Amino acid sequence: MVKRIVIEHPDIVLYEKDKKYNVEDDVKKPFRNVVNTGSLEIRKGTFRMLDSKHNPILKTDNISLEVNNIKLDSAIVKQDIPFQYKDYNLRCGRVFYRASRFYSITADSLQATDSSVAVTDFKLVPQYGRKQFTKMLSEEKDLFNVEAKSITLPYVNWGFVNDTLFVHAPKAVLDKVAANIYRNKEPKDDPTRKKLYSEALRNLDFDLKIERLVMRNSYIEYEEQLNFSRPAASVSFSRFNADIKHIYSAVNKKQIPATVIRVNALFMKKSPMSVTWSFNVPDASDAFTIKGRLQGLQGKSLNELSMPLMNIATDSDIKDVRFTINGNRNNATGSFAINYDNMKVAVYKKDGKEKNRFMSAIGNLIVKNDSNEKLKRTDIKVDRLKDKSVFNFLWRCLQEGLKQTLLPKAVTAVLPEGGKKQKKKD
Incomplete structure (x- = not known):
């Protein structure tokens, strides 16, 4: 029984082995007898794990480690943690x-x-x-x-x-x-x-x-x-x-x-x-509910998202947006509501550089300039694209609400569907 072991300034290097580790030779044989110690302390150590070309995989310095009441024997080394201890304290740079x-x-x-x-x-x-x-x-x-x-x-x-x-x-x-x-x-x-x-x-x-x-x-x-x-x-x-x-x-x-x-x-x-999102891990349908509210949004801020993805720019004051989405692994339904003033719409061509003046004129002619100080509501329904991310699914739900409340059908007909790539011209 050794009461205490102190190692000062160790430089520990672990190399990738040419052959696989052998449990019998590398672990069991060195610990056929019981090893007990009151504590092991390492002061100001360094550690490096290197690959076969001696490039670092893991490294750290200024290591201080204290492990108390250590025990090793031939039975313990077979366990997932190959030694027993009471407690430890590790600090490193x-x-x-x-x-x-x-x-x-x-x-x-x-x-x-x-x-x-x-x-x-x-x-x-x-x-x-x-x-x-x-x-x-x-x-x-x-x-x-x-x-x-x-x-x-x-x-x-x-x-x-x-x-x-x-x-x-x-x-x-x-x-x-x-x-x-x-x-x-x-x-x-x-x-x-x-x-x-x-x-x-x-x-x-x-x-x-x-x-x-x-x-x-x-x-x-x-x-x-x-x-x-x-x-x-x-x-x-x-x-x-x-x-x-x-x-x-x-x-x-x-x-x-x-x-x-x-x-x-x-x-x-x-x-x-503000957003609240809830789901149950055991539910095999992966049902979820998301409720959210967004206030005081200027249309110009939204253009950073809508222009590159939808070729649509808006200039408006969006006072309030509220949504509830109930979905699962296959689809989502819910409600979307918006209160806005001074709505103007600009639709751009596929290159995103030149304005489509005809569709913009139609859009501004048909779209209501404001929601008359009321929340304009619509129901949404979206089928999930299962090869797309979670956030693509949520964005498409919100995009559907925006399309139905802000933009006329004549304009939305020319928009790319969220999550799908536009085909390149031959």
């Missing part, structure tokens, strides 16, 4: 992890104990610019760039039960997240069916239970670009605050409460928006 071909993950610091995790200045960084990334794709794919000032789980319990991983936390906090999601429409469509969030959680193969996730003071932006000759359509949500309850997988649970997402933000940096 800057972390780098090459997560995939396209992304790396960095953080300025990491602190973890057996019951908590805290990360500062987290970044998910693309390895390529937008044009190079797009050229490398065989099918459409989003490009993510995500930062967070801090990620904190004040209490977390994790481990294995019968070889099944569990992660349970009463609360997780993400502070000052800045996320940009970009998609270029030039690569061919990805024809695979996309999962709604309820199905994605239902299909997780480990026991996840986060009672509450809070996102504070954040900024979310989505950009979609038909091709590099045209500007990207952009939709943004600033001062983004979200409170999400009951993020559960289905593993090892008899009952699961409804997942409820509540969001408050500024749409396009100016217009107050």
